[in-house]
Amino acid sequence: MKPYEIKKGIYWVGVVDWNVRTFHGHTYTTKRGTTYNAYLIIDDKITLVDTVYGPFADEMLEKIAHIVPAEKIDYIIANHVETDHSGALPALMRRCPGAKVFGTEKCRDGLYKNYYGKWEFKTVKTGDTLSLGRRSLSFIEAPMIHWPDSMFTYCPQEKLLLPNDAFGQHYATSERFDDEVDNSILMEEATKYYANILWPLGSVIARKIEEVKKLNIPIDMIAPSHGIIWRKDPFKIIDAYVQWAGNTTKEKVAVVYETMWGATEKMARRMAEGIIDAGVGVTLFDVNLSDRTEIISEMLDTKGFLFGSSTHDNDMLPGMAGFLEFLKGLKAKNRIASAFGSYGWGGGATQEIEKVLLESGIAVTQPPLSVKYMPDENELTRCYEFGTAFAQAVKKGGSDGSR
Amino acid sequence: MDKYRCEVCNYVYDPALGDPDSGVPAGTPFEKLPDDWVCPVCGADKSQFVKEG
Ligand SMILES: Cc1cc2nc3c(=O)[nH]c(=O)nc-3n(C[C@H](O)[C@H](O)[C@H](O)COP(=O)(O)O)c2cc1C
Ligand SMILES: [Fe+2]
Ligand SMILES: [Fe+2]
Numbered sequence: 001m002k003p004y005e006i007k008k009g010i011y012w013v014g015v016v017d018w019n020v021r022t023f024h025g026h027t028y029t030t031k032r033g034t035t036y037n038a039y040l041i042i043d044d045k046i047t048l049v050d051t052v053y054g055p056f057a058d059e060m061l062e063k064i065a066h067i068v069p070a071e072k073i074d075y076i077i078a079n080h081v082e083t084d085h086s087g088a089l090p091a092l093m094r095r096c097p098g099a100k101v102f103g104t105e106k107c108r109d110g111l112y113k114n115y116y117g118k119w120e121f122k123t124v125k126t127g128d129t130l131s132l133g134r135r136s137l138s139f140i141e142a143p144m145i146h147w148p149d150s151m152f153t154y155c156p157q158e159k160l161l162l163p164n165d166a167f168g169q170h171y172a173t174s175e176r177f178d179d180e181v182d183n184s185i186l187m188e189e190a191t192k193y194y195a196n197i198l199w200p201l202g203s204v205i206a207r208k209i210e211e212v213k214k215l216n217i218p219i220d221m222i223a224p225s226h227g228i229i230w231r232k233d234p235f236k237i238i239d240a241y242v243q244w245a246g247n248t249t250k251e252k253v254a255v256v257y258e259t260m261w262g263a264t265e266k267m268a269r270r271m272a273e274g275i276i277d278a279g280v281g282v283t284l285f286d287v288n289l290s291d292r293t294e295i296i297s298e299m300l301d302t303k304g305f306l307f308g309s310s311t312h313d314n315d316m317l318p319g320m321a322g323f324l325e326f327l328k329g330l331k332a333k334n335r336i337a338s339a340f341g342s343y344g345w346g347g348g349a350t351q352e353i354e355k356v357l358l359e360s361g362i363a364v365t366q367p368p369l370s371v372k373y374m375p376d377e378n379e380l381t382r383c384y385e386f387g388t389a390f391a392q393a394v395k396k397g398g399s400d401g402s403r
Numbered sequence: 404m405d406k407y408r409c410e411v412c413n414y415v416y417d418p419a420l421g422d423p424d425s426g427v428p429a430g431t432p433f434e435k436l437p438d439d440w441v442c443p444v445c446g447a448d449k450s451q452f453v454k455e456g
Contacts, residue, residue, distance in 0.1 A: 144412040144444050204412070204444055333424070361424060 003063045004176050006229060007158050007221065009042045013063040015056040018172045027326075028196050029293040032189060033172030036084055037225045039162060040064055041155070044133025045074040049153055049162050050225055054087030061088075061095065070095040075130070077137065078103035079164035081110030081149045085225050090115050102130060104141055106149035124151070140212065142166065144204045146197055152212075159220040166205075167237045168226035169193050179232040186228055188297075190237060193226070194244050195300035196293050199330040202245035209242055247334040249303040251394050252281040256295060257308030258288060258317040263342035263374050264310045270380045271306060271340065274387025280304075280394055288319045292326065299327075304336050304394040305362070306387075307353050311343040316352045324353065328360040336393055339368040340386065342375070365393045406455040407433045412445035415455060 004012040014037035023030045036052035038060055046068055052060045064070050073096045078086060081103075089111065093099065101121045103111070108121045124130070129138040140152040145166050153162040169189035175181050198205060222230040222237065230237050253275050259265040268284060275282040283302075285295045299305065307324065309316035316324075339353035350368035357364055369386045371379045404418040416422065416436075421429040422443055427436060433452065441448050 141413075144414075148411050148413075148445065201444065204414070331424075 001063070003040070003066050006039070006176065006223060007160060010155075010158065010160070011040045011042070011063075011067055012037060012176055012223075012229075013040045013048070013060055013067070014038045015052050015059045015063075016172045016174070017053065017056070020170075023170060024197075028170070029291050030170040031291075032170065032185075034170035034226050035172055037223065037227075037229075038085075038088075039223060040067060041132060041135065042068065043135050045131075046072050047075040047077065047132055047137070048073050048092070049077040050079055050085045050164060051076075051088035051092060053084045054091075057088035057091035061091065072096070073099050075099065075132070076101045077153050077162075078107050078111060079151045079153055079162065080225070081107050081114060081147060082165070083114065085164065086111060086114065089119075090117055093117055093119050102139075104143075104149050104151050106143070106147075107151065110147075110149045140208075140215075142208055144201050145208055146201055154217060154219075156217065159218045161219050161222045161234070162224075163222060164225045165197070166224060167222050167230065167241070168224035169228060171227040173228065176229050177232070178228050178230050178236075181228055187240070189227065190240065191244075191300060192293060192297040194241065195297045195330075199244075199296075199300065199332065202247065202333070205241060206245040209238060209245070244300060247332075248301065249334060250281075250301050252283070252302050253304040253306060253391065253394060254283050254285065254295070254299050254302045255306045255308065256285045256287050256320075256323065257306075257341075258286070258310070258320040259308075259342075260310055260312070260317070263371065264308045264340070266375055266380065267340055267342065267369070267371060267383045268306070268308050270375075270383035271387035271390070274384040274389075275391040277384075278388045278391035278395075280391040287323050292323060295323070296327070296330070299332070302335075303397070304390055306338055306340065306390060307357075308340045309349040309353060310341050311347050311349040314346060314348040316341070316349040320349075320353070321356075324356040324360070328356060332360065332362060335362050336365045336390075337362045338364055338366045338386075338390055340370070340383070341368075342371050342373060344373060366390060404432045407452040408455050409442040409445065409447055410451050410453055411447040412442060414442050414444040416442075416452065 018033045039049040041047040105123045124139045126141045135157045142150045171189040222234040257268045272282045309320040339350040341349040407416045421427040421431045
């Protein structure tokens with residue numbers, strides 16, 4: 001495959017990973033695969049921005065060889081330590097041992113702790129620039145977007161921002177640009193990526209976007225390290241990030257539950273009816289049948305969460321516990337929630353759910369609803385009213401103590 | 404009151420703002436933060452913070 005010229009003299013030399021189906025171990029499902037994007041800049045100094053995941057090193061080197069022998073590479077910009085972008089470095093450095101690597105101080109330490117390579121490394125900070133000849137690169141440290149070592153690279157002559165993992169999507173395609181693909185799929189994958197990876201870092205992201213806007217640098221292309229490059233409308237994704245980072249929510253509810261014999265599910269379905277009749281949208285997820293990555297994605301702009309579980313050994317069920325543990329790490333702000341579930345004798349699931357919600361900083365707006373064994377018609381009516389009351393709280397914007 | 408910076412992620416603890424999300428009111432000096440307080444951005448503990456300036 002020929003390398004792809006994204007701007008005159010700047011080539012995409014990344015790879016498409018069509019078949020990867022889980023990412024970051026098993027924390028993220030990638031039903032559409034992903035790409036690892038690396039960019040080669042041909043100038044007086046031949047410069048490679050980021051690499052690819054280690055198993056694809058040869059494929060990247062082949063793409064580079066179409067343009068220039070890898071031995072000619074002078075500079076390598078390492079925006080991020082993580083192995084999906086640095087994994088090909090050891091193979092690359094064997095081909096061009098004299099190349100200089102540039103990155104943040106934490107990137108230097110992190111690369112060493114991953115590969116133990118003795119490479120010439122030059123530490124850069126925000127505001128530093130590197131001349132390539134006709135072009136230059138400037139660097140913006142971006143700690144915790146999404147690792148301590150992360151950094152953005154910017155090329156002023158090309159109005160090109162290379163923000164690595166920020167603004168990415170796990171989306172394998174033969175096309176490279178936003179105007180060449182179905183934008184509803186593109187935004188679905190960008191949303192999923194933000195929700196599952198960047199959600200807890202919203203305040204850092206909001207500050208960084210402000211900082212970059214104040215620099216007043218023209219940007220006509222954003223080329224992230226995964227997925228599609230934004231050129232038609234780079235501000236579409238920046239604006240989406242501002243919304244998400246600001247915890248802007250819609251008046252809707254996600255009902256996530258786990259059930260053994262269907263009692264808690266009956267409750268969930270009747271609650272959903274109450275929510276719908278109150279004029280609020282709802283999505284129902286059996287936590288074990290649904291894909292967690294997609295549930296989290298749906299929850300990103302959802303104001304209200306209802307969590308249901310029957311009691312099992314005095315506790316909530318394990319699928320729900322795992323789900324809530326993941327959610328806790330996302331530090332969702334400006335949300336409201338409540339718990340429900342069926343039990344047989346002592347109960348305990350709803351209390352355990354509320355405990356995790358408290359630890360997560362998610363406000364509980366109404367007392368839990370528990371039903372012994374199968375709900376009867378009266379109890380189902382209470383479920384319906386529980387849903388209606390929760391929908392009202394969502395409409396009020398959860399002004400009762402949520403943050 | 405001194406500001407403190409997290410050496411892991413560069414978050415700055417500003418006593419004037421506190422850390423309301425973790426229940427720390429504005430006006431709390433760094434020294435008075437509970438021992439189990441962690442960086443609200445990256446989760447590093449207090450020992451990772453250095454005085455700014
Ligand atoms: C999405 C994501 C979040 C992470 N969060 C943390 C964190 O909060 N604290 C930390 O010390 N390391 C964090 N890490 C870094 C991993 O713990 C580190 O890469 C580790 O070496 C992975 O080990 P493994 O290969 O056994 O999974 C995170 C990594 C990823 C991909
Ligand atoms: Fe990453
Ligand atoms: Fe990545």
